[in-house]
Amino acid sequence: MPTPIQNPVGYAVTRAVAYADVDGSMIQVAAANPLPVSFGAPSTTPLSASTGASTVAGPYQPALGRAVMLVLTGTWTGSVSVTRSTDGGTTRQPLTVNGSAWGQFTSNVCEAVWEESESAARLYLDITLSAGTVNYRLAQ
Numbered sequence: 001m002p003t004p005i006q007n008p009v010g011y012a013v014t015r016a017v018a019y020a021d022v023d024g025s026m027i028q029v030a031a032a033n034p035l036p037v038s039f040g041a042p043s044t045t046p047l048s049a050s051t052g053a054s055t056v057a058g059p060y061q062p063a064l065g066r067a068v069m070l071v072l073t074g075t076w077t078g079s080v081s082v083t084r085s086t087d088g089g090t091t092r093q094p095l096t097v098n099g100s101a102w103g104q105f106t107s108n109v110c111e112a113v114w115e116e117s118e119s120a121a122r123l124y125l126d127i128t129l130s131a132g133t134v135n136y137r138l139a140q
Contacts, residue, residue: 041065046139050074051127057136058124059089066140067112068123072105076132080105082113086120113138 041063049057062068072080082103083092095103095114103113114123125136 043140046137048137050133050135052133054128056124056126059122060138061122062116063140064116064119068114069139070113071110071137072108073135074133076129076134078129081126083124083126085122085124086118089124092124
């Protein structure tokens, strides 16, 4: 029996969704055959420490296709910027989204800052402190 769908108007039938397995055979989606889900590559070793001085921390090698989380804690004054390099850190570029600055912080945070798709990329934290100690953790 079809299940009514209110908006858009239509009907969904049991086992209406299917996918192809590795040999091309059709697999119907059901409780016993849920859609395959992948979280990308396993996470890597976090970049984590504390500093009371201005420094560049890194590199952090992100796993591809997973959100990178940044946690900043402590009592500090200054700025922390996430930068990205594909040449071993020789050239580090600030993160941007749609041409605007991204990944720049002046207070404690816990949020996703990036998702990487290039295997050569490494992330760094450019830390500029005028007072206090910041604890940082970049991880997946």
